[in-house]
Amino acid sequence: MTAIEHSFHEFLDALQTGTDEIAFQNIGERAAHRLGFRWFAYLSLSDDTPRLISSYPRSWTTRYFELGYDDIDPVLRRARTERRIFSWDGEVQMPRSRKLKSFFDDATTFGIRTGVTVPVVGGFGRLAAFTLASQERSAAIDRLVANSSDILHLIGLYFHTNLEIRLSQHRPTHRHRNLTQRECQCLAWSARGKSVVDIAAIVGISPRTVVFHLENCRRKLNAASLTHCAVIATRQGLIP
Template identity: 35%
Template sequence: MKRVQTLDGAFNDLMEASGLAQDERAINQALRNFTAAVGFDRFAYLNVRAGDARALSNYPADWQHTYLDNNYAAIDPVVTIAKRTMQPFVWSREENAGNVPETVRFFGEAADFGIRSGVSIPVRGGFGRTALLTLATDRPSADAEVRNSIHAITAVAFVHVHLNRLVRAPHSTMVVLTPRQSLCLSWASMGKTMDEIAELLGISERAVRFYVKGARDRLNATNTTHAVRLAVEQGLI
């Protein structure tokens, strides 16, 4: 019988694979491996801003086109819950469809493509952005539990930051930050203090200050707030 990793136990593998990835295709494969390792069928990484959504997913192509072309991120109950709670959560068609016709129709369409339940892990990005990693299955309910929310959110934030860096790099001659520098600035953009970032990443506050200073130096920023603004403008976080 195939061994299925727990969600919490697989996050380290996901971060390691993402950190080694040299292109978006490698990130996609890392997410595929992570999804299979924890016993799910599908994954979707969604980067949402008002009126815009970008996805990296192994959902059926027809569903991806339908979702993006119709801007379903604006009505997707999973995205709505993610923005409201900003914590990992389990969802299902049966539990979350409700009685609103638009929502019932949405879940019905998703179920036609084998997406009936799952677990989602949101991360708040800077300037109104939300990154969301969803693992989905065609089972009526997802047998999953995220016991270590900080670990889960950190892993998704790591994927988010590293993917943004890889996507932007081929089209730009701008500054390149290390994954740790990008991750520290990303948390800073969410209002986290140095000691809070240290706790989230499991490193010392001194190390966080080192990474933030390195990012400031590379960006030629006068302070951390300035560094965050420059990093956002250049698509580094």
């Protein structure tokens, strides 16, 4: 299994334990870093109010909407018509207006210069875009996009689909829903019969850390054993 395939499978596992926007932000940020990018951003324009989940600096995202950059952003405009993943580079774009030049200058100030975007176009003008961005182009990222664009495309589509499903379920709030993302991930694999050593290899952490997370799960759910813990977590919708 190649490095990107391993990252992709870990990403899929993590999606199964995402329960809210914070969890999905952590999932997206971890995936971006594993793939060699600095940031990730998911922007959904399906409703009247845009939904942004990203690891961009908050000062940039606030400025982005306050100045109406979402109306002129050439990446978003391209995402409305494209159906496949595409690359972009702000430093080689040719601004056609003062406002567009200001947009590129601002993005560069925050270090956002290049990236790839996966468009998710729906009916009735609905649009979502999943972006992986970096401070500068690199040979490694260029090779990744050239050789693994299909996996990057799937990452964007899976993120969008799982997020929409999870947030539309309106799960009831449980008093024990304070398990961390990593705790849920380790417990989910344990429930499937994986050993501590197996989980450590799959998730990419040490066996000792796996034991630490599983013990936290058992303690937080007040379970007598890991089996009991998995049953409680499954009933409460904490693990698939």
